[in-house]
Amino acid sequence: xxxxxxTRALVxxxxxxxxxxxxxxxxxxxxxxxxxxxxxxxxxxxxALSLFFxxxxxxxxxxxxxxxxxxxxMLQRRQSLSAxxxxxxxxxxxxxxxxxxxxxMTWVRIDLIAFLFGDILAVTPADIGLIWGGGVLVLxxxxxxxxxxxxxxxxxxxxxxxxxxPARARLFFMLLMALVIAIxxxxxxxxxxxxxxxxxxxxxRRFSSSPEVMAVLASLIGALAVIGGLFGxxxxxTPSGPSIVVAALLLFILSLFPALGKNxxxxxxxxxxx
Amino acid sequence: MLMTDRALGAQSENRLVSLTNxxxxxxxxxxxxxxxFSIRRGxxxxxIGPNGAxxxxxxxxxxxxxxxxxxxxxxxxxxxxGYVPQKLAIxxxxxxxxxxxxxxxxxxxxxxxxxxxxxTGIPHLVDAEVRHLSGGEFQRALxxxxxxxxxxxxxxxxxxxxxDFAGESALYELIREIRNSTGCGILMISHDLHMVMxxxxxxxxxxxxxxxxxxxxxxxxxxxYLKLFGGHSRSLAVYSHHHDxxxxxxxxxxxxxxxxxxxxxxxxxxxxxxxxxxxxxxxxDHHQHxxxxxxxxxxxxxxxRGNDRA
Numbered sequence: 045x046x047x048x049x050x051t052r053a054l055v056x057x058x059x060x061x062x063x064x065x066x067x068x069x070x071x072x073x074x075x076x077x078x079x080x081x082x083x084x085x086x087x088x089x090x091x092a093l094s095l096f097f098x099x100x101x102x103x104x105x106x107x108x109x110x111x112x113x114x115x116x117x118m119l120q121r122r123q124s125l126s127a128x129x130x131x132x133x134x135x136x137x138x139x140x141x142x143x144x145x146x147x148x149m150t151w152v153r154i155d156l157i158a159f160l161f162g163d164i165l166a167v168t169p170a171d172i173g174l175i176w177g178g179g180v181l182v183l184x185x186x187x188x189x190x191x192x193x194x195x196x197x198x199x200x201x202x203x204x205x206x207x208x209x210p211a212r213a214r215l216f217f218m219l220l221m222a223l224v225i226a227i228x229x230x231x232x233x234x235x236x237x238x239x240x241x242x243x244x245x246x247x248x249r250r251f252s253s254s255p256e257v258m259a260v261l262a263s264l265i266g267a268l269a270v271i272g273g274l275f276g277x278x279x280x281x282t283p284s285g286p287s288i289v290v291a292a293l294l295l296f297i298l299s300l301f302p303a304l305g306k307n308x309x310x311x312x313x314x315x316x317x318x
Numbered sequence: 319m320l321m322t323d324r325a326l327g328a329q330s331e332n333r334l335v336s337l338t339n340x341x342x343x344x345x346x347x348x349x350x351x352x353x354x355f356s357i358r359r360g361x362x363x364x365x366i367g368p369n370g371a372x373x374x375x376x377x378x379x380x381x382x383x384x385x386x387x388x389x390x391x392x393x394x395x396x397x398x399x400g401y402v403p404q405k406l407a408i409x410x411x412x413x414x415x416x417x418x419x420x421x422x423x424x425x426x427x428x429x430x431x432x433x434x435x436x437x438t439g440i441p442h443l444v445d446a447e448v449r450h451l452s453g454g455e456f457q458r459a460l461x462x463x464x465x466x467x468x469x470x471x472x473x474x475x476x477x478x479x480x481x482d483f484a485g486e487s488a489l490y491e492l493i494r495e496i497r498n499s500t501g502c503g504i505l506m507i508s509h510d511l512h513m514v515m516x517x518x519x520x521x522x523x524x525x526x527x528x529x530x531x532x533x534x535x536x537x538x539x540x541x542x543y544l545k546l547f548g549g550h551s552r553s554l555a556v557y558s559h560h561h562d563x564x565x566x567x568x569x570x571x572x573x574x575x576x577x578x579x580x581x582x583x584x585x586x587x588x589x590x591x592x593x594x595x596x597x598x599x600x601x602x603d604h605h606q607h608x609x610x611x612x613x614x615x616x617x618x619x620x621x622x623r624g625n626d627r628a
Contacts, residue, residue, distance in 0.1 A: 072411050073409050073411055073412045074409075075409065191422075191423070191424075194422065195422050195423045197409075197412065198406070198408055198412070198414070198419075198422055199403060199406050201378065201383045201401065201403050202401050202403060202406070202422070202423065203423065204381075204382065204383045205378075205381040205382065205383050205399050205401035205473065206399055206400070206401060206423040206424070206467070207399075207423070208423055246411075249411055249413065252413045253413055253415065253447075254413055254414070254415060254418050255412055255413060255414065255418070257413070258412075258413055
C-alpha cells in the first residue's frame with residue numbers, strides 16, 4: 045500500500061510540519077496570521093519571477109517574501125494606513141500580480157493549481173533533502189533566538205530596555221518565515237501555508253503550560269495532521285494539500301471538546317489565584 | 319559649556335544615566351523637550367506631573383527604548399536595567415506562568431526567583447498562569463521580575479497600580495530596602511505622594527519639560543509652599559501647584575502671560591523666574607538648566623544624536 049511516492053510525501057510533509065510548529069506559535073502569539081498570509085501570497089510573484097528569469101524557484105520565492113515584508117515594515121512606519129489595510133492591499137496585489145505575470149508568459153505552461161494548493165505527491169528526494177536541511181536550519185535559528193523572541197513578544201519595551209535587541213529578533217523571524225514559506229509551498233501550496241502554521245499552534249494552546257511546550261506540541265500536532273491528511277487523501281482520493289488542512293482542522297475541533305480540556309496550566313493558574 | 323559638563327558627568331559621580339537637553343518629537347509635536355537630569359547609584363528619582371506631561375516618555379528615553387530627537391542620553395557602560403512598564407498586555411494565547419515570566423530576559427536561579435516573589439508577597443503564585451493574575455498580583459510579579467535581575471537601575475512606571483492599600487506601602491518599603499541593600503538607582507513614576515515625600519531623593523516635576531525639581535523636604539518647607547497650601551495639605555502640595563502654562567489640544571502652548579507658542583520649552587520666557595506664581599521657586603536652581611547659554615534660542619539639532627547608546 046505504501047508506494048514510494050507516498051512515503052516521500054509523508055517524510056516531506058512531516059518535515060514541514062515539525063518546522064512550522066514553533067514558527068506558527070509566534071504567528072499566533074504576535075497576531076501575525078494576516079502577515080503570514082501576505083508573505084505566502086507573494087510567493088506566486090516569486091514563482092513568476094523564477095520562470096521569467098530562469099532562477100531557482102526557492103531563491104525567488106524567498107526573495108519576494110522578504111521584500112514584501114520589508115516593504116510592509118516601511119509602510120507601517122509611515123503610519124498612513126492601518127497595518128490591517130496595508131496587509132490587505134499587499135496580500136492580494138502580490139497574488140494578483142503573480143497571476144497576471146504568469147498569464148503573460150504564454151511560452152510557459154505551469155500547473156497553477158499545484159502552486160496554489162500544493163503537490164506533495166510529486167516530491168523528489170532532492171526536495172526532501174531541502175525540506176529537512178532547511179527545517180534543521182530554521183529550528184536551530186529559533187533555538188538561538190528563543191529568549192529575545194519570547195521577550196519581545198511579551199513586551200518590546202522591556203526587551204529593548206533589558207538588552208534583548210527586539211528589532212534584530214523581529215528581522216530574523218521574518219527571514220525564517222520567508223524561508224519556511226519557500227520550503228513549504230510545494231507541500232500545501234500558497235493558499236494553505238498559513239493554515240499549517242496557525243492551526244496546529246492553536247490546537248496546542250489548550251494543552252500547553254509554557255511557550256516551549258506549546259512549540260513542541262504544535263510540531264507534533266502538525267505532523268499528526270500531515271499523516272492523517274495524507275492517508276485520508278489516499279483513501280478518499282482527495283487532493284493532498286487540502287486534506288492535510290482538513291485533518292488539522294479536525295484535530296483542532298477535537299481539542300475543543302471539554303472532556304479533553306483537562307488543561308493542566310489552567311488548573312494550576314486557578315489554584316494559584318484562589 | 320554643555321560639552322564640558324557632559325564629559326565630566328559621564329566619568330564622575332557614578333552617574334548611571336544622564337539626560338542632557340533631551341527632547342522627543344512625534345508627528346510634529348514635542349512630547350518632551352529640554353529634559354535635564356541624571357541618576358546616580360543609590361539615588362531615587364521620582365517623576366511627577368499631570369497626564370500627558372511626558373513622564374513615561376522621559377523614562378523610555380532614559381532607558382533607550384526611545385531615542386531623543388534632540389539632546390543626548392548617556393548610559394553607563396554595561397548598565398543593567400530592570401524595567402516595569404506602565405502597560406503590558408500579554409496575548410492570552412501565550413501560555414506563560416509566573417515562573418517563566420521571571421526568566422523572560424535572562425536566566426535566574428530557583429533561589430533568587432523564589433526570594434524575589436516572596437519579597438513582593440506572591441510566593442504562592444509561582445506556578446500560576448499570568449493571565450489569571452489580578453491587576454495587583456501582576457504588578458507584584460513584574461516588580462519581582464525587575465528586582466530578581468539585580469539591576470544597576472530600576473525603572474518603575476507606576477509600579478503599584480492596582481495594588482491594594484496595605485500592599486502599596488509595603489511595596490514602597492521594599493523598593494526603599496532594595497535601594498539601601500543593593501545601592502541601585504531608581505527612576506520612578508508615581509502618583510503616590512506619600513512615597514514622593516518619604517522615599518525619594520529628588521522629585522522632578524514634568525510638564526513637557528522639567529518644570530521644577532528638588533528634594534521633597536525642601537519643597538515642602540519652602541515659604542511659597544506654606545503660603546499657598548498652608549499646613550493642611552502637606553503631601554498634596556508637591557503635586558497640585560499651579561502650572562503656569564497650558565498645553566492646548568493642537569499642541570501649542572498657552573503661557574501664563576497670555577502668549578501662545580508652538581512648543582513648550584523651558585527657555586520660552588514664560589517661567590517662574592518671571593511669573594511668580596510657582597510654589598517651588600526657591601527649591602530649584604535655574605542655572606542647572608543652562609538657561610544662561612541660550613535664552614530664547616532654538617536648539618540646533620543635536621549633532622551626536624546617534625551616540626546615546628554608547
